[in-house]
Amino acid sequence: MPHCSPEQLALAALHEELPADDAAHLAACAQCREEVASLQRAVDALAVPSMAAPGPAVPPPARVWDAIAAATGATTAPRPEFVPAEAVPAEAVPAEDSGADVVPFRRRARPARRWLTVAAALLVGGVVGAGAVAVVRGQDEGALVAQTALAPLDDDGSAGRAEVREQATGRVLAVDLDAPELDDGYYEVWLLQSDAQRMVQVGVVQRGATVLPLPDGIDLGAYPLVDVSVEPLDGVPTHSGVSVARGELET
């Protein structure tokens, strides 16, 4: 077969799937592969998650507008009710804790799609299970220390229940989560301060029941909010900013 057309090679550089003939030729032809590689440098530099079209919105804290107003001299401020502030726990994590600067240097074949997948799962995914049930079952469930219902934060319907129990080995956070299945990404549970300015990562939660150990010495009075987030599989250890369910622990 003759060489692939220049247009097909450009599509290959964008990681599009080629027709079988072209794909077979490309696999066997060093010259065509070299052409793809040379076109791909720009793709690899730009088609990365940090450059992708906006995904989930994260309201900036009020100080961002203050700085803009100071720099531009603007006296007409946005109405706070239209820019919900301090809403998302993502505001709270100190940047120095962020591993985010490793992300763009990974080569992903289809970098943006995972955001679509998560969003689509949130929007259309079915909700499994029904009703809150006792989270911890079995003999060593331990004494109930605190509990809360996890209320949905959006129309995806994720909800559930969380309990803190004192077991022989220490306190645990037991989560029962009714949430859509995610094609890509996973759910994670956090304990937040009530102003959502600080948080502690507790661990990965599955749909259904998950029991996780709590850090020794954590003051539940200081971290009363149980927050479940959707995390992309991007290696970034901080909160994604996408919370799907939350509740306040009551003792």
Added chain:
Amino acid sequence: MSAGAGLGLRSVAPYGSGMGTEPTPLHRAPSDPDDAEVARRFSAGDEQALAWAYERWAGQVHGMAVRAFGPGPDAEDVTQQTFIAAWTGRAGYAAGQGPLPGWLVGICRHKIADTWARRDRQRRSADAAADDARSRPPGSGSVEVDSVVADRVLLLGELNRLGQPQRSIIELAFFDDLTHAQISARTGIPLGTVKSHIRRTLERLRNRLEADGAALQP
């Protein structure tokens, strides 16, 4: 406090929302002007339009910044610099630039790339100092990373120089992760035309990298 009430409000933005998709009603009062009017008044220097633009699109811009850097000062700085640059550079926003939110997202991309480059320079200075201290060969290990960061700034500048529809087409491919068939369906531009624009744009970007890019330097 009842669970979740008043906290954690968020919206999952529609896919491709940087390209001028309507914002959720949360960001607008019924009497407020539509996006096109906000854009017109923004470019005319009406200060009220800056506040409206912030209400409608700061969440998306900040969402991008947080995705790039995690929450914190760098992300906040990117969001802040994006709106300041948009306002001070509003004369450069003309009707041909497309919807205002898409223009803001483009500025945000530049600010993110600039911040990466700045972080990278700082890290290299720190590495160089550490290398000196340890008497090791300088720069070992981070050459590839450095060059990608520098290339990104260069390439975004080149994208700014593309005309339409070439620019929209390649942005949909790069940033919205659409296939050429999806781009054709979205834009109404024939498949063959989309493919030839993609080819020519990738060649142009390759030429730019070969002329000025760091990645191809030996």
